[in-house]
Amino acid sequence: MDDYEHIGLDGSDLDEILSAPAEATERLALLSLDEACDVLRLLVSVQQEGGPLSRDADRLAKAIAVRIPSEN
Template sequence: MDALEFAPVEQMTERLALLTLEEGQDLSGLLLAVAQEGGPVSAETDRLAREIAGRILSEN
């Protein structure tokens, strides 16, 4: 499978639309803000934020 192919999905399942660059950056920033607040999910939120940030272009 190359980079443009997707794994097969059941016909009844709909894929979510891909995020735009701006949406990815916004989501990454929101996750980082939540992670900095602490709480029971902050470690997982921080991990997700870093994973997303590594896959999108920086704003600079």
């Protein structure tokens, strides 16, 4: 996971973050629409690379995509 070493994440850290208790997630600030779209593009890119995080990236991309309003 070389891409995540600079922020101190490994697979177990990511699992811990993704399964944070509800009270911890309630403290998170909301993303702007532009930020959410940026995160979605990043997740789709990671998923398409097919690396060790592709399954998590795909799951999170789907969860975010349903929350982003369509441009139409």
